[in-house]
């Protein structure tokens with residue numbers, strides 16, 4: 001097919017899709033769960049921990065949008081480290097949803113029908129391949145039961161599993177393997193967001209346990225450093 005024909009076919013195809021609900025899928029949209037400044041902040045954490053021994057870990061990676069962004073940044077800045085991505089790849093687990101309903105007064109339906117329930121490890125792996133990202137290793141697991149010491153020291157971790165139980169349980173274990181100069185970032189530490197405030201409660205309790213002050217950056221990123 002010549003370039004002109006390809007462009008013509010593509011424009012017809014886009015025009016047709018735009019007349020249907022599928023139109024949303026053929027134009028670029030913001031697909032991140034973070035704002036641009038929040039993504040820039042995460043990149044600055046990669047910079048700060050570049051020389052810190054250990055791997056980068058994203059706990060709760062969903063379909064991989066942030067994973068791709070951070071890895072493209074690592075490529076551009078020659079940051080070469082292992083990058084582990086953990087997720088159930090089937091969304092929130094029943095026992096964790098039940099806890100939100102029973103102990104935290106949340107609607108279980110909200111979490112059971114979230115977009116994160118529709119995912120597969122294979123789709124995530126394919127996304128990495130499509131983006132020519134080779135350093136990422138995906139692990140299908142319940143983070144609250146995972147032995148993070150298997151990943152060796154961690155230089156930077158983004159913990160983004162939203163609900164109280166998996167955040168609370170994995171925080172303690174990740175902290176133990178976080179390098180002394182590493183950075184742990186907990187997403188959704190936003191007091192004003194009632195739907196996703198499980199992570200915020202877990203973060204508050206953990207900082208209290210550590211006897212460290214709350215440190216929130218850009219509205220919702222809870223920061224934890226070993227040195228306080």
Ligand SMILES: C[S@@+](CC[C@H](N)C(=O)[O-])C[C@H]1O[C@@H](n2cnc3c(N)ncnc32)[C@H](O)[C@@H]1O
Pocket residue numbers: 032033034058059060061062063064065066067086087088089090091092093096116117141142143144160161162166
């Ligand atoms: C907000 S999304 C993560 C978004 C991702 N970090 C990004 O920026 O695109 C939350 C993810 O946590 C995962 N998750 C929830 N509970 C989990 C658990 N117990 N163990 C592992 N992953 C979990 C969900 O499957 C979902 O994909």
